[in-house]
Amino acid sequence: MASVDLDPAQLRAFLAVAEHGHFGRAATELTITQQALSKRVARLEELLGERLLDRDGRGAHPTPAGERLLEPARAVLAACAAAVTAVRGAARPLRLDVWGHLFAPLRTVGAVEFDALEVGHGRDLPSVLGALLRGEIDAGFGRHHALPDGREHELSHRLVRLEPVDAVLGADHPLAGAAALRPADLRDSTLLLPAALARLEFLQRFAERFDLACESTTNMGAEHFLAHLAATPNAVTLLPADAPLPLTPGLRTVPLVDPTPLYAWSLVWPRSNAHPAVPALLRAFAETGRRNRWLEYRPDRDWLPEAERAELGPLGG
Template sequence: MDLDAVRTFVAVADAGQFQEAAADLSVTQQAVSKRVAALERVLGVRLFTRVPRGAALTIDGQAFLPHARELLRVAERAVASVRAGARPLRVDVLASRSAASALMRGFHRAHPDVELDVLMLFEIDAAVAAVRAGTIDATFRAVAMPGKPLPADMAAERVIDEPLELLTGPAHVLANERSVPMARLAGHRIWMPGIVPGTEWGAYYDELTAAFGLTIEATGPNFGSDALLDTIADTPALATFMGGGTRLVWPEGHGLRRIPITDPVPVYPHSLLWRRANPHPGLEALRRHLAATRTAAVPAVTWTPSWAAT
């Protein structure tokens, strides 16, 4: 059913005249007549009868009028639901305790007027597909990992370089160091059961270990961050890597140490990915916020994988 024809029918019913309805709709009287006639053909009934002062609703017209008004209200609500800025900005941050999550909290504090939906998608392929399909508006990822170039209809901006830190228990041989040069990590057991082949962080650590002769053990089930912290605290021979922007809390008795890594500082490159044609005003506000808050606090001597987008 043609909504313009329904809208014209309602205008004629309200005005009581084809000519006045045409003026209200900014169309010709002939156009009004054609629209009403077309609607009558679709419905199979007459909606108006001519009277000396204009047009009057027939019994069928009177029956159809409240439904016509509801059709127009539903159509208006449907359009409003997807109008730019009318729905929440949907952003994937991968993990709730990540640096990207902290960036989104900062954005929310600075822009409380922008309604947000924050979610966590595991795989980069699923995140990119969701952005392209319009299911989400943006995702924080490391791009472009080997073998997975960014589609042409998507854009990316580097938003934060997150330094890695070494996390040890209190009895680890490096626990009391104020910082650790990268070269000293060779030979130490780095345990990271959360590394999954095919992920962007898997590709990151593959190149990191190859570049500096490190050994990362990804054995054993991944029971989450709490179990990882318990094991690192209780096992002097093990250490793990942690992003400097990752927020974790552990019992005081664990005595865990977060130690900066230097010479060079390995940084994890976080980028914001979005679809170029996305008109949501909240997305532009997020990009401006991230650009304004990006700092140059990371030391000049850093390491990032060769495939990381600049």
């Protein structure tokens, strides 16, 4: 059988579409046009002599041949990334993508003393996981949680910060004048979401635990979202207590107590072919966390989703 030279760019295009289930979203992630993405996939299919993706009105999904290609394609891209790391070593900055942008992840990353860091932005955990497995980045920072397909197990992760969150509501909300609120006080409010609930695992767990109705908005940025919140009398959302808010008129921030919800930030990296600087970055997070008491948690005072309580072990009991 004649040898076939695979193009990593074409494999990366195929994987992005397979992971997103959509050509448009995959093109956005790879920062190329949808036309260029389609050409790369078509060339790969022509080279292999198999249709790899089925397209329909709902998006795209792998054919049986495409399913067989997924893991080998990820292995090829991981090997390419490992080859670059082997040659460049510590000379190349560690590439870190953050997600959870409304919760301002760069406040935490910026507090850590680590010079050889190149920071980018991911859409959510699945998109960051895809970029990690394709070797496009070395680590991610945001909220680690279970995924419907279980692929979070392809990552290693370390909890690095637990951050109290406040209730944010408009001045016309019936509870706007309170000095503090319990999560149970919000049951007659609507939890306003900046994206689909399925992408906001922490808010989903909070709504389930404290019995809140949810309403998703179109993601048009923090300012648009908060302006909509201020104009909706019965709406509330959650944001970290010290996160900087845009100058949106008519907003009130009220501490949550009894219990205080905590948002968990984690560092994630691939289980195989980890960048050699990951241990040093973990140490830098741990040192900064000790100084700032980032992992302080009291079960009688604070609330965490079950997964984070289990991860803390004896501290969460």
